[in-house]
Amino acid sequence: MTATQELTKNQSLVFDALTRADGPLSAYTILDQLRDNGFRAPLQVYRALDKLLDYGMIHRLESINAFVACAHPHDHSHSHGMTAFAICEKCGQVSEFSDDVITARVREWTNGNGFKPSKTTIEIRGVCASCGTA
Amino acid sequence: MTATQELTKNQSLVFDALTRADGPLSAYTILDQLRDNGFRAPLQVYRALDKLLDYGMIHRLESINAFVACAHPHDHSHSHGMTAFAICEKCGQVSEFSDDVITARVREWTNGNGFKPSKTTIEIRGVCASCGTA
DNA sequence: GTTCGTATGTGATGTTATTACATTAGTCAA
């Protein structure tokens, strides 16, 4: 995988839709946005999303069944760590961060218990600073 | 809420189903198991699940859309901390644990960013020790 | 140009969750 991944037409369309958006989008929202580009079926979206997830260009937010463009596309600092997400339930904004201490601590548990992790999800739902003071 | 929560008939049936199970169950699996007890519609299950979640007697596993009975029903040690789950993708077994360091670290981030958390999800998917050596 | 792997198109289906509305059962006060 190179710095800038070569994307197919559908993958580009889906990635652009997520990049344009100011927050996470559901697969069906993406589908609706891309109807004018010839998208007809959910699978067109899901297949593109799968690849983009593979490439590490987007994230899936498990707790809200939505997808978001990676906030740090050029930053490989957390490529070996876990990424955590704070999701505002008021405005939908997502903050992405990674924490070495949490990563280490999770790895301690998995090592200690013989568990081979493949994907770790850390999602905090709540109310962001802007919405909390408003 | 007392030590032992008073449950309604449907709540008891759903809770018992989850307690009997040796792993997480989807809402529709629970529904199927309770057909003989008069369950007909998803809502009967979802309503009971909502209450049981409220009472802290069960957990929802966001990454696999399933529910599991709390592994430490009489242990209030992690009632103020976050609960993490290791989910084996081979056998479905779920290990539940809580970690004060992770809890503290997450709280540091939320405090530092003015984020008011309501629910935090930590789920590790992978292969458990038993399945890894098999 | 044939073969092969990858990407795409399309319809149908499977799975998870909620909305809307009707009914039942228990509690409490007048």
Place this chain on the structure above:
DNA sequence: TTGACTAATGTAATAACATCACATACGAAC
């Protein structure tokens, strides 16, 4: 006891999320 209120339940329909199965197109390698 009645009425009013609240919680729980029953049921049908629908919404939201995801995959399967199969057909077609496209590009690279030989």
